[in-house]
Amino acid sequence: MARVTASATGPDLQPLTDRAPGAVLFCRHGRPVTTAAFLHDALTLAETLPDAAGHMINLCRDRYAFAVAFAAALLRRQPCLLTGDRSEAGLATLAQRFPRAYAAAEDLGTGPLPGCPVRPAGEAPATAPQVPRIPARQLAAVVFTSGSTGAPVPHNKLWGALVARSQAAAAQFALDADRPSTVVGTVPPQHMYGFELTVLLPLHAPAASWCGPAFYPGDVNAALTAVPAPRLLVTTPLQVRALLRAGTGLPPLQAAISATAPLDRDLAAEAERHWQAPMLEIFGATEVGSVASRRTLDGDVWAAYPDVVVQQDTEAATVSAPWAEPVALADHIETLDARQFRLLGRRTDLVKLGGRRASLSGLNRILLGLDGVADGVFVVPGDLEQRATARLMAVVVAPRRSPDSILAELRGRVDPLFLPRRVVCVDALPRNELGKLPQGALLALLARHDMPA
Amino acid sequence: MSELKTDPVLNTQHQTAPERAVAELLVNALQLEVAADSIDPEMRLFGEGLGLDSIDALELALAITRAYGFELRSDDQRNHQIFASLRSLTGHIEAYRTR
Structure with a gap:
């Protein structure tokens, strides 16, 4: 049964996680889940994934279940397909395109696809499992954008590229190994931003991720209250606005981070006033992930992540990051130097x-x-x-x-x-x-x- | 009002007074281009029917908190049921409202 190969070494192998066995990676049902527990759950699930399957469509709603399913698929060399479209038509389109795909979810309904249940225990085993290493070139995930033909366009994510994004984010936001942050994310794990900041980040950066509900203002407040400081709120302009309008008080934050759309300056000012923490924004794209950030109130200049190169070519701006093809951005930019740029507006389509x-x-x-x-x-x-x-x-x-x-x-x-x-x-x-x-x-x-x- | 709800003929056609109030709130908060009194109490709010989406859910939660004084939480396992229709949403609001 075991098809999960034990650790090999080599320059192009990246560990599934570089955190210590006792480090807290996730916070679930109010309880910490350690690296050892996560590895145990991932290795256990990997053994039960369907044979000869091509791709896993990871539909898990619970962040922890999602993370375990992703890691298990990675261990079995099955790329995860990440889609926000759970409609029967959307899943049927995916199944047509990836004929050997199956769905992974906590509870499998009567969808059109074969499925694999994901119900990890989150309990640490008696001895910590060895950390598996994954080839950096291995295709780990496929995310989608809608293309100009109306059909979804797949974007491949190599394992090395995903690891690099977490490590770069840790440096960009100065996450402290001696005092790990806890992320409360309001973005689904199937979204590239949510995937990076709430699923992948804990594996290669000093951070844990909250795995309970965090959609309505009341949820977000309860989640932040339940986790230890330093707390990072990872969210969107819509949620920032909703939280401020609901008047929900929040416990002290290390920072609030917004992405997916431009954050209004006045809203950012209000957020900083109410939450007494820097209101940051991430700039990124599904094709490449997070590549730059700024504090909204500091102005319109974005600072690129340390491993990212942004270039303005004649036709379009391109961005390059480790283990990823350079991609053309949907925005026009003005580069100020190798590390900084301004956004000048979006291409119209x-x-x-x-x-x-x-x-x-x-x-x-x-x-x-x-x-x-x-x-x-x-x-x-x-x-x-x-x-x-x-x-x-x-x-x-x-x-x-x-x-x-x-x-x-x-x-x-x-x-x-x-x-x-x-x-x-x-x-x-x-x-x-x-x-x-x-x-x-x-x-x-x-x-x-x-x-x- | 309770007689109205149990009447199978009237059930899907007429809004009760609280349902009408929630319908007004829906239309105003989400700036829907339908008349409040035309919303069938049994029609689906999300997906088909009224065609609401997740952004609407957040907006609606804010409006409900403001008007009825209680917070919606997504760890409530009944959320799917609560948001199924104007009728189920009104039932939930009537049960939990603090004003």
């Missing part, structure tokens, strides 16, 4: 919402592919990232169809966050002679339909 992103041309292509839709376009409100109630809209030319039927059909094909909150049917779109839709003409059309954009 990208829409971001709730930490997810979509290609506008991809969404439009899906819309135009619907039966009976002669023409149509998604409209992005100007304040999409600032207003929690703002969502996309769609203007459609479809003489034989109702807005409701179009919305119903989009439901199976578009990430729920990017579904239009309103579909307006019109006789024609104001396209110019080149077939393009001038923004002014589109806005005028929307105004006539009482739909401010």
